[in-house]
Amino acid sequence: MKPRILDPNRREVLAGIGASLRASAAGLIAGGAGPLVTAQLALQARAATLALRPGQPATPVWELAAVSHLGDVRLKRFDSCQVVFRNNLTVPLAPVWYGLNAPAVADQFRGRGPVAPDATETSNISMPNAGTLLADFRLFEDGQKQPARPLPIVVAESSPVAVDRDVVVLIEEWRLRPDSTALPPGRDPKDTAALYTVNGGTSFELSAQAGERLRLRFINGSQRSVLAIKLENHEVQIMAMDGQPAEPFQARNGALVLAPGARADALVDAAASGRFLLHDGKEARQVGSLTISGRLERRPLSPPQPLPQNGLPETLDLKGALRFDVALGAPDAGWARPASFSVNSAPAFRAKPGRTVVLALKNPGSIATVFHLHGHPFRLLDRLDDGWKPYWLDTLAVEPGQTQRIAFAATAPGRWLIESVATDWAAPRLVRWYGVE
Missing domain, CATH: 2.60.40.420 (Cupredoxins -  blue copper proteins)
Incomplete structure (x- = not known):
């Protein structure tokens, strides 16, 4: 069942935002004031409904919607994407991107906060990596009056992948x-x-x-x-x-x-x-x-081949790594709710660009806790620190009382958030920051 959108003038919204995107892109190109825009994305925070129980009223929800796309949002690797975000809800909001590994539109470290109600913000975001991304409002959930739906964003590989x-x-x-x-x-x-x-x-x-x-x-x-x-x-x-x-x-x-x-x-x-x-x-x-x-009449399918790489390092220098302990959600460890987070708080750790960082993620709680690292994908290390799993992650669930070790190459200078939230619906989402500088 598809959600019924509370937006009777959708065609007008599409036309208006599309015209704004074209005009802004033309201005950038003509004035030489920024990179050539190769993709355009109009996003909207808005009210919607979902039919979740047969024979009962539809459920009011909030959602992050791509009004510029009739289907899935599909971009390409290396796109310079002009994003127009319109907040049609009653609280300040901004999309938070998971998997982008680049500065977000709303970034307190760069002096940009969420977008006010009935306001619009335009920005350019580069797409350095192909992959499956997710954008949502979870860092603003303390102020939400309804649960909010996220938006999947697909960034296609530079070369086609053999699938039907x-x-x-x-x-x-x-x-x-x-x-x-x-x-x-x-x-x-x-x-x-x-x-x-x-x-x-x-x-x-x-x-x-x-x-x-x-x-x-x-x-x-x-x-x-x-x-x-x-x-x-x-x-x-x-x-x-x-x-x-x-x-x-x-x-x-x-x-x-x-x-x-x-x-x-x-x-x-x-x-x-x-x-x-x-x-x-x-x-x-x-x-x-x-x-x-x-x-489908065809020859037998060949075994799947690895996807094209995104340029992440093939190896990590674990012997020379900086090592830090991070206690997830511990009340005395500097964690704060996003609404009360301050850029002047103490960092969880700092590293110089180019260094390998190993984090020992400790869960002192009684239920599993989820950790998310902004800015860098990481490897999940084997128990003896003698290798890693054959994949990268940016999100990890740590069982109660357990410690998991992760490693990443600090390649993106700046200040970045880390998140911690227990797997309990009532649990608060907590944040800290770390610096690569």
């Missing part, structure tokens, strides 16, 4: 009251029931011919839950994690486990009908199905 179809699979979670209204995250979920959607609907139905090769971009767009998604009767080859190419590997039992905000690109060679099963740590439920209709 490329499909976004966005999983979201909701806490519904008896009257079908939804509770924003960070509040006590008492008297609510959990519900999950895929691409905004309560059931995800995908049809394919036998022999088709599908690229499925799985996104855990939930706010607090670690989720496992499985496609029955198929081998699932993982090709990328959190927007960065991986050495292809097979998902164990065909299931992918994703922390909130995490993404995984998978290749599936359609062979037989099967269910999409979602597990939230308590129970498995069907959230959709793949139906096979007919057969």
Whole structure:
């Protein structure tokens, strides 16, 4: 089921924003005041509804929508994208990009805060990497009056990838009251029931011919839950994690486990009908199905080849690395809610550009806690620090009482946020910062 948008003049909005984009781009090119604009993206924070319970009123929600695109947002690697963001909601907001690894539009470290209600901001954002990105308002959730839907953004590789179809699979979670209204995250979920959607609907139905090769971009767009998604009767080859190419590997039992905000690109060679099963740590439920209709006549498919690399370092100097301990969410460790965060607070750590950084992420809490690193993808280290997993991440769930070690090359100078949030709907989202300077 698709959301019903509370916007009766959508064509006028598209036309107006499109004209604004064209005029702004022409001014940049003619005046030589910035890079050549190769892509344009008009975003809007707005009210919407979702039909989540049959026979009951639609649920009011907020959403980050791309009014310049009729389908998925698809850009290309190395695009210089002019972004026009319009805030049609009642609180200051700005998109927060996950997987971009570049300064965001709203960045307190660079003197740019969120966009006021009924205001518009234009900016240019470079797309240095191909991959699956996510943009949302989660750093502003303290002020939200409704839960907000995120926006998947696909940045295509410079060279084509041999697949028949490329499909976004966005999983979201909701806490519904008896009257079908939804509770924003960070509040006590008492008297609510959990519900999950895929691409905004309560059931995800995908049809394919036998022999088709599908690229499925799985996104855990939930706010607090670690989720496992499985496609029955198929081998699932993982090709990328959190927007960065991986050495292809097979998902164990065909299931992918994703922390909130995490993404995984998978290749599936359609062979037989099967269910999409979602597990939230308590129970498995069907959230959709793949139906096979007919057969695609072709030669046997060759094994999947690695995706083109994004230029991340092949090796990391662990012996000469700077090492820091980071206690996730610990009350005495300098964490703050985003609304009370100050750029004058003490950093979690500092590193010189070019250094390898190893972080020991310690979870002192009683439930799993999710860590997100802005600005740099990282490697998950083996237990003995003698190697790393064959993929990059920007988001990681750490089990209670456990320590995970990660490493990254400090290649992006600046000041960047780190996030910590426990996997409890009522838990606050917390932030700190680190410097590469």
